[in-house]
Amino acid sequence: MKTIVFDSLSKWIAFRKKFRRGKIGFVPTMGALHQGHVSLVERSRFENPITVVSIFVNPTQFNDPNDLKNYPRTFKGDYELLKAAGADFLIYPKYDEIYADGYKFRVSENHLSGILCGASRPGHFEGVLTVVMKLFNLVGPTRAYFGEKDYQQFLLIKEMVDSFFMNIQVVPCPIIREENGLAMSSRNERLSAEGREKAGLFFKELSSGKELKEIRKNLEENGFKVDYIEEFFGRRLGAVFLENVRLIDNVPA
Ligand code: PAF
Numbered sequence: 001m002k003t004i005v006f007d008s009l010s011k012w013i014a015f016r017k018k019f020r021r022g023k024i025g026f027v028p029t030m031g032a033l034h035q036g037h038v039s040l041v042e043r044s045r046f047e048n049p050i051t052v053v054s055i056f057v058n059p060t061q062f063n064d065p066n067d068l069k070n071y072p073r074t075f076k077g078d079y080e081l082l083k084a085a086g087a088d089f090l091i092y093p094k095y096d097e098i099y100a101d102g103y104k105f106r107v108s109e110n111h112l113s114g115i116l117c118g119a120s121r122p123g124h125f126e127g128v129l130t131v132v133m134k135l136f137n138l139v140g141p142t143r144a145y146f147g148e149k150d151y152q153q154f155l156l157i158k159e160m161v162d163s164f165f166m167n168i169q170v171v172p173c174p175i176i177r178e179e180n181g182l183a184m185s186s187r188n189e190r191l192s193a194e195g196r197e198k199a200g201l202f203f204k205e206l207s208s209g210k211e212l213k214e215i216r217k218n219l220e221e222n223g224f225k226v227d228y229i230e231e232f233f234g235r236r237l238g239a240v241f242l243e244n245v246r247l248i249d250n251v252p253a
Helices: 009-019 035-047 065-070 075-085 124-139 148-163 186-190 193-198 200-206 212-221
Strands: 004-006 024-029 050-055 089-091 143-147 169-173 225-232 235-242 245-252
Touching (some): 004 009, 009 124, 024 035, 024 124, 035 050, 035 075, 035 143, 050 075, 124 148, 143 148, 148 235, 148 245, 186 245, 193 200, 200 212, 200 245, 212 225, 212 235
Parallel strands (some): 004 089, 024 050, 024 143, 050 089
Antiparallel strands (some): 225 235, 235 245
């Protein structure tokens, strides 16, 4: 089966009208796809007759210009993965189409978005919520799928949908891990082979049941720079830097 690509929003909008009454599963992504994304597409295919994926590296959610510059862009490989996973449609919009308003209009939240990742990444969740709102309006999904690795993101999107009475089911999906426990992430590509191996310790420590400050200390002693290790929402959540790459993860507390 072929995945049909729309690299222009106007073509997508015209096409989308045909599916007015069909149920659509939606997987928004920033590309550099891996097995975690594939699991979201598979779940969507199982639960909906049509699956739409978007790839858009959203500049407004990057508080660090270097992070945006270094974010992996692997469209060809992504396309092959989506085709093999059976996605029906891929939308691949350009910045000027998504932000035709110049980012004048935004969705902001003033509570949960200020802690954890939001505390060290000002503006990050505003960018995420704004782009997700735009993508939801463009796709009109029945269900939308998000990995639990970005747990705070999932909670904020779910709350946004509830607060704005959007008729969309936000579906959290389990974290897919590499063999050493490292949560799959597009950013893992930026680690050296040695760093990738070492990064498994992050999950091991987070799920060890030790005290939070002991986990922090063990990670720091092993060369990680710790942003936070905290307990919220019945989970243990952490963000660390290894080889200047920001990694996040969480496990049930
Ligand atoms: O999780 C991501 O990949 C992004 O934050 C999302 C939800 C696609 C918005 O740009």
